[in-house]
Amino acid sequence: MFQYLSYVALASTLVVCSANALATEATLALAQKSGCLNCHSVDKKILGPAYKEVAAKYKGDKTAEAKLIQKVKVGGSGSWGNMPMPANSPQVKDEDIKTIVQWVLTL
Numbered sequence: 001m002f003q004y005l006s007y008v009a010l011a012s013t014l015v016v017c018s019a020n021a022l023a024t025e026a027t028l029a030l031a032q033k034s035g036c037l038n039c040h041s042v043d044k045k046i047l048g049p050a051y052k053e054v055a056a057k058y059k060g061d062k063t064a065e066a067k068l069i070q071k072v073k074v075g076g077s078g079s080w081g082n083m084p085m086p087a088n089s090p091q092v093k094d095e096d097i098k099t100i101v102q103w104v105l106t107l
Contacts, residue, residue, distance in 0.1 A: 027103040034092045036100060039085075042107065049080045055107040068101045069094075 031037050039047040049057075058064035073094070077084035088097065 027099060030096055031100050034096055047083055048085060051104045052107045055105050058105060064105060065101055069097055072097045
């Protein structure tokens with residue numbers, strides 16, 4: 001019985017990991033399509049900070065999602081140096097911005 005439960009737990013873990021990997025790939029493709037990856041990458045600075053740096057900076061900040069959605073929509077500067085971030089609204093849909101920001105905060 002214990003061995004069966006171990007197999008069930010392992011299979012469940014694999015399903016969750018596979019679903020997370022698919023979600024990550026889909027969101028990464030959305031970020032590419034939206035133009036985000038022209039200035040950002042997951043783990044290294046390009047023009048803007050790496051997404052992992054953003055996630056680390058805002059870790060534990062319960063207002064981070066709303067702040068970042070607003071910054072992506074209207075643009076801004078000063079948080080990461082002198083390079084301004086251009087506004088991404090209306091060319092990127094609000095729900096896409098939210099999806100990308102939520103994903104970045106999980107890194």
